[in-house]
Amino acid sequence: MIPVQQGYAPTPHSYVPNTNLSATINLDEEVKLAETRAERDLQDSLAELFSIIISLDELEKAYLKDAIPEAEYTEICERSLRQYKALLADEKIAKEFKSLEEFKAQWDIEVPRATERIRVGMPSTTVTASSSSSTAPAPSHAASNTSGILILEATQEFITFLDAVKLGLLSKDQLHPLLSDVIQSVNKVTDKDFDNRGKIVQWLITLNQMKATDELSEQQARELEMDIQQAYNGFRQTLT
Structure with missing residues (x-):
């Protein structure tokens, strides 16, 4: 006689199921990850x-x-x-x-x-200015006007930021948006890595890692103002 193969391990005759281990939930019921x-x-x-x-x-x-x-x-x-x-x-x-x-x-x-x-x-x-920006001479009067507007906007962003620091606005949520506007406006004008441009990026990173309500110390504020002023001077030199 050929033995019948079983698809599972045989259960000893002495085995008695433990009813205490029976499932206490309805297996057809959806399990919720959150109660509220x-x-x-x-x-x-x-x-x-x-x-x-x-x-x-x-x-x-x-x-x-x-x-x-x-x-x-x-x-x-x-x-x-x-x-x-x-x-x-x-x-x-x-x-x-x-x-x-x-x-x-x-x-x-x-x-x-x-x-x-x-x-x-x-x-x-x-962080790295787009290669699509350019400081080459404008081919037309309209393009020249557009370039002049972008330069004016970048200059105003620098001045607005420096004024904010001088007025004592030193928290992350006050300074980070203003400095972001500076770098974005600069990138629209030039893709040159001018003197101290990297300091704008480094201060953006420093501010980004702070909590929203954290404030710079007086020493940090002085360093920030000096660095951004130097970056502004470097930016102006690219326009000459």
């Missing part, structure tokens, strides 16, 4: 942060491979960074998120490009 609306909102926000971080990393890869135009990259990157910062402005979300490094470790994700972009707080096209 607040918990669901928190989980949704953390999921959105996860998505933004992953998307930023992929965006940086695409930009490095020239797989996306500069303008499109800049727009998407700036929007993603704004969303990231806006979500973490909520204290409950920030408390659960803890820090980028802890969040990455918790979910076991390796995103070096997104990590650097979040640390810097601005697109690569802002």
